[in-house]
Amino acid sequence: MTPLTILARTATENAGNVARRGALAAAAGGVLISTIATTAHAAPAMDLKTDVKTAKLNTADLQSLTAVAKQAVVNSRTVTVPINAKMPIEMEVLGTSSGSGAAGEGEGEESTAPAVVSVDAPDPVPxxxxxxxxxxxxxxxxxxxxxxxxxxxxxxxxxxxxxxxxxxxxxxxxxxxxxxxxxxxxxxxxxxxxxxxxxxxxxxxxxxxxxxxxxxxxxxxxxxxxxxxxxxxxx
CATH class of the missing domain: 3.90.1720.10 (endopeptidase domain like (from Nostoc punctiforme))
Incomplete structure (x- = not known):
């Protein structure tokens, strides 16, 4: 239990759906902490011993925090990765094999990694x-x-x-x-x-x-x- 947890739970009890999503996302990303440290409408310090259910934010503070959190969510960069995305890995091997692989590889899968085959140099002519x-x-x-x-x-x-x-x-x-x-x-x-x-x-x-x-x-x-x-x- 931390001040961050108390603020997040309090926000969800007093805010609508949009405010709730913004507050939770901001709390998870650490945005709410920086807001408390810099905004003019900072929430008052809270005693960790105070029961969570009694912790309340006034309407002005809640609206300020919700607005900042929502803006942070809107501005945050979102990275999406396709479900079938693959990461190619190059391996240096001696020779090739088929039908079986190292532990963790699928049965009968063919490796697409480039194989480096060691070739002995010919003996020099006397x-x-x-x-x-x-x-x-x-x-x-x-x-x-x-x-x-x-x-x-x-x-x-x-x-x-x-x-x-x-x-x-x-x-x-x-x-x-x-x-x-x-x-x-x-x-x-x-x-x-x-x-x-x-x-x-x-x-x-x-x-x-x-x-x-x-x-x-x-x-x-x-x-x-x-x-x-x-x-x-x-x-």
Whole structure:
């Protein structure tokens, strides 16, 4: 029981339908309190111990409060929401499901929330395989002694040097010096250097090599012909 409750009940006992609705709405919204604090026709202070049924407002005070409350109700902004209004909620999920949902969802309902599916990125291509892919672009380039570019031609070490330079590696233009780059392996993988005294080639996988092999002849893709070569891995 508060002064606000007493004023609201007293107003409803003494006012008509319009005044009653205005007073109750104003009391519920706190308007009546601000009116009591600021209006020149403020209701007199009341003792909380006074019986509610004996609390009375004179006609002037009641009319003043009713008018202010009614005006507050008229000026108040009203927000209406349709019964079938929906609030979309975005959810981040892995994968999708149908026919069942989380607790609280309807049986068989389909979710309209956007699904974020995690997709694994493809594995990067190994550097050695990249070297093979680049070398295949130069098949048919004529062997030229000392050549180290597509425009000037290639010798065996010039082809290896140029291919790996496209991948950011600086290799010597010498078959003998290429034996000392990287490290030696027993089983070759694509991109490894196939080294024999005086000659180098690029291992292409499956027993195949890419090489600049003889003066005036084109760079070729062929079966590995070397006997007991040394395999050098650059990376």
């Amino acid at each position: 550097v050695g395989q990249q070297a093979v892919n680049i070398a295949l672009n130069y098949l048919g380039i004529t062997y030229v002694w000392g050549g180290a570019s597509p425009s000037a031609g290639f010798d065996c070490s010039g082809l290896v040097q140029y291919v790996y330079s496209q991948l950011g590696y600086s290799l010597p233009h010498s078959s003998g010096a290429l034996l000392g780059v990287g490290y030696q392996v027993t089983y070759p993988e694509p991109g490894d250097i196939v080294w024999t005294p005086g000659h180098v080639a690029i291992y292409a996988g499956d027993g195949m090599i890419i090489e600049a092999w003889a003066a005036g002849m084109p760079v070729r893709y062929t079966e590995m012909w070397q006997n007991s070569p040394t395999f050098v891995r650059v990376t």
